[in-house]
Amino acid sequence: MTPDLECSALTRRFDQSLAVDDVSFSVPPGSFFSILGPSGCGKTTIMRMIAGFLAPTSGDIRIKGTSVLDVPPNKRPVNMVFQHLALFPMMNIADNIGYGLRRKGLPKS
Ligand SMILES: Nc1ncnc2c1ncn2[C@@H]1O[C@H](COP(=O)(O)OP(=O)(O)O)[C@@H](O)[C@H]1O
Ligand SMILES: [Mg+2]
Known part of the structure; x- marks a missing residue:
């Protein structure tokens, strides 16, 4: 089955420093x-x-x-919950993580 997400040989440099060095993995459908x-x-x-x-x-x-790679962030089927600053303070952890999924109207399961 096609993986939901695949990263292959992912690399990111910042000037001299190599922040991500040749990382490859794939995430099968339905997995955590x-x-x-x-x-x-x-x-x-x-x-x-x-x-x-x-x-x-x-x-x-x-x-x-x-x-x-050519798809902008708002067009990717990806939700990112940041570590700090961009969280909803009135929501608990589960509600913050579920926010994007609820907005999409995905079923609870
Ligand atoms: N915008 C940036 N400019 C320069 N270096 C960065 C930048 N973002 C991250 N780095 C560097 O990349 C490396 C990985 O950082 P990061 O991905 O934040 O690690 P983690 O989330 O695992 O703590 C670190 O050495 C960090 O200093
Ligand atoms: Mg981090």
Whole structure:
């Protein structure tokens, strides 16, 4: 089955520093996927590239088999919940995470 999300050889440089170095993974449909690592290892940079807020230096991001590199953030089927600042303070964690899904009218399941 085509993965929901595939990152292949994803790389991002900031000047001299290599924030994300040749990262490849695929997320099968319906799965829960976590990226864990110490502070500064590149997790947020990967998330921002998947959401479209940052372009990869090289590599590809495919959603359901199609590259989204040319798709702007508001046209990608991606919801990103930021670590701080952009959260709804009156909502709990589940409500913040579910906000984009509710707006899309997705079923509760
Ligand atoms: N806009 C930026 N300009 C320069 N360096 C950055 C920028 N964003 C992130 N980095 C660097 O990229 C590396 C990975 O950062 P980040 O993705 O925020 O890591 P994590 O989310 O895993 O803590 C760090 O060394 C960080 O300093
Ligand atoms: Mg981070």
